[in-house]
Amino acid sequence: MQRRNHWLAAGALAIAGALALSACGSGFSSTTGSGSKGLTSSKKALTVLIGSSGDAETAAVKSAVADWSSSSGTKATVLPATNLTQQLSQGFASGKPADVFYLSTDALAGYASNGSLLAYGDQLPNKSDFYPSLVKSFTYNNKFYCAPKDFSTLQLEINTDKWKAAGLTDADIPTTWDQLDAVSKKLTTGKTTGLVMSGQYARVGAFMTQAGGNLMNADSTKATADSAANVTALTFVQKMLKEGDLKFAKDVGAGWGGEALGKGLAAMTIEGNWITGGMTADYPKIKYTVNPLPAGPVGKGTLQFTNCWGIAADSPNQAAALKLVEKLTSASDQLAFSKAFGPMPSIQSAASAWKSANPALVPFLDAAAYAQGVPTAKGAADVVADFDSKIETLKTADPKAILQATQTNLQALIK
């Protein structure tokens, strides 16, 4: 009897402890609704959390933010994240998130729906200057949440020397799937595979758009994974895989397409404009050209990737954060970023300046006219991850079955 009492007492103590803790937790305010127009404003310093691709990017963002700090008088520190998604989650849960941060399209819906984000898009003075498809990627429940930071599209990169060695000329640059298949076969010799790319939706998806499909419609409100167009696309990719003139990067022992191209394991790869930075840093001796992806049965198509500058709903200094974002998305800053680490400006007014500065990379920017975004519905990232895991086995799997399973998973998200 006595013993039981002790246990009860211990239990009570623990529960009391938990309650006391919860009382501590009530200090977090949940007043800032995402609908309110008024921005919080204070003298507090800003924290900028970035998912940096490397030293060049970190340095460029740091210097831009420091410039703003000195001109505005508001202190701001840049933190490069080791694991951005996790750190954002922890920040929001702790009630003291970073004020400004990189936010990917697939994370938007989750954070927007639980009220972690400030929907400030409509307050941007240059709102109409952003590419409409990018704005769409950051619109959730009809609210434009955050300013697109920059973007990139997928194109075809070709190793110049291997191209010439195979006896190919500029006239042979593929403009159709059949031509792609043909040149890829010619380029496959010894250790070199004609085309190497990562085995994931973020590459294979480009073929889906060329066939007129994609996983979801442009607003991410309808699942379209099991369309005939997608089956056509995956069947074509599967055919190339089976013939051995297309391999996934992992299967040739490379982390991504750029590495395969750099190490000479691939004659061609499909990557976005981040490849320029990677090649310059790791494989400066490799010569390559950027060419538009071939058109599919329905026409030109590619995927675009973008991040935005998120602002936290819990930030005590949203007014200053918005000012900082305005500065970071201005033409001059975006062109400076582009020069430092290669992304393309998200505003149309900077396009011509960018093209003249990067003549070799023009295909990337030209694709802005027809590029499609990736699904942004809440939970889509998880479904895409599942899709990716199946794409890895595409060589031997049934494309229809893969797409059907993905369709079911996507439909579950929008119910």
Place this chain on the structure above:
Amino acid sequence: MTTTPLTPSAVAEALPAVKIPPHRRERLTPRRFTTNTIFYALLILLAAIYIFPFLIDIATSFKTEADAAADPLSLIPQTFTTAAYQKLFLNSDFPLWAKNSFLVTASVTIGRVFFDSIAGYALARLHFRGRNVMYAGLIAVMAVPGVVLLIPKFLVINQLGIFDSYAGMIIPLLTDAAGIFIMKNFFESIPVSVEEQARIDGAGTFRVFWSVVLPMARPAVVTIIILSFQGSWNELSHFVVSTQSPALTTLTKGVASLAAGQLGQATQYPLKLAAAAVMTIPVAIVFFIFQRRILNASDGSVKE
């Protein structure tokens, strides 16, 4: 009989008991000679399998990337280079990670030795109400698998306002059930008469513990030091959930992020393996000191 512990404590308990029995010379018949030869060959082969990966690690860290990929087995670099180490120490956050790891490990080790031993002493020797319940609770707590605590630990650390600080990294690790268990078991093996003499001389409880009992518990304290050092130096998941700023990254977290790699980073095996090699050195040192300690302890005066 003590209950079977469900944690590394079992390991620790076993360690001091590993003694080398005296050699017994046996006559060498020809048959015995062949069995011995086979036996040694087998042992040496096994040992080679266990050691070889570490030799490859060290060798590769001095290779160039191309060399590492071309000849992964060779123990002699084709072109000897310290580029990986230069990049690690001069051009990355590695020194900062190492500093954080040292700081946390030192604090945790000191904390555990102190808190584990006082709690272990109380549970072993002091008589007070609730002791048995406490002991039962301790056993129960040892059965909780650490990984289940990942999310909730973050929640508590967060609620306490010590998220992303040294406090949040260190305080939750300051005591461990297994360590208390080891100390309790050890204190029970020390004769009570020693303490009683001190008490008669008028020493207070803490004094008796601190200047009489604790010095006698040296083997157990050494065990705790080793386990704490190893445990907190190699800890990953706690730091993953308790910190976010780069200034607080430890070696485990930092090297894990190196390994995971990001877009645009090449495989960089020499660099990663150099990092792995360097982060192993402190544990290796402690381990080799420990090896000798086991021998010393078994010769020492304290016997169970």
Place this chain on the structure above:
Amino acid sequence: MTTTVRQSPRLRMRRGTGIRKGEAASGWLFTTPMLVLLGLFLVIPVLMALWVSFSDWSGRGSPFSSGVSFTGLKNYSSVLTGGGLAEQNFGVALKNNAWYVVLVVPLQTALSLFLAVLVNRQILRGRGFFRTAFYFPSVTSSVAITVLWLFLFSSTGAVNKLISFVGVTGPNWFNEPAGIFHFGITNGPGFLVNNSTLGVAWWDWVGGPSFAMFALILLAVFTTSGTFMLLFLAALQNISGEVQEAAMVDGANGWQRFWRITLPQLRPTLFTVLTLGLIGCWQVFDQIYTGTQGGPAKTTLTPAYLSYQTSFQDQQWGQGAAIAFILFAIIVFFTLVQRWVLADRKVSKRRLRAYRIPGSKR
């Protein structure tokens, strides 16, 4: 041995006004740090997570704030019977980890026992060296070892180079999602492919671990066998030599002596090792976090990593916590099974007495 002390505290306390004065106060004082720390970072976290697993907390602010509501078993049911991606992911994770356990536990136990018996040979010279060699992998950090493993098992790594000496092209270990028991067969028999449990086809359940997971299995055996070897070594040295000698007189050879005498006496240690192995194996996290993040094709996803991923990356905190508790239940289940088996076996120890020489210590 502690029972006598345990039963008498009250008696002693009443008597002990002299030298045992103030013991209760010091007792509480000495244990307060332990109570606070373990309470704060073990007991309360578990209670909090329990609440989160029954709630719809979205990851913003406190889980105890007014906006968070109780949702009953919803999180558990979506993981166990939801039919959606959550269930599939959990099924895959469970399958992966089950194979991990099934292969690692017997392998590490057998290998560590074997090493202990070898190192325990009385004629052995250089025992310290061998013990060190076998134990060293156990002290190094799992992060460092995983990094090393990624290199050894890369497509152009040392392991494949070794395999190539016998004329076989090694698999691309960490990128090979194929199950090792599928032997390259890509399409299984219909009834295996079309039936599924927890959203995973039977064909995949029986496929065994992927090559990637198998590499991690080897890693686990490599790093744990040393620790368990020490446990067995300690136990071997406590076995009285007299029993062995008695058996030797009876004419039993080494092999018989090992199975009939040594092994039965090692039973308690054997079960400790099995339990520790089982518990440890269900908690694989570091290697996955550092090395594979669940890939390729989710074949190294484990419940522990899934729990982390679901919470921190996908913002499904309730579901993540629910997975953690299901994992907890699995571990407790196996611990209890082991306890039950251990208790059962203790009886048979009596039979062992037949071998004992009267008057020997144990």
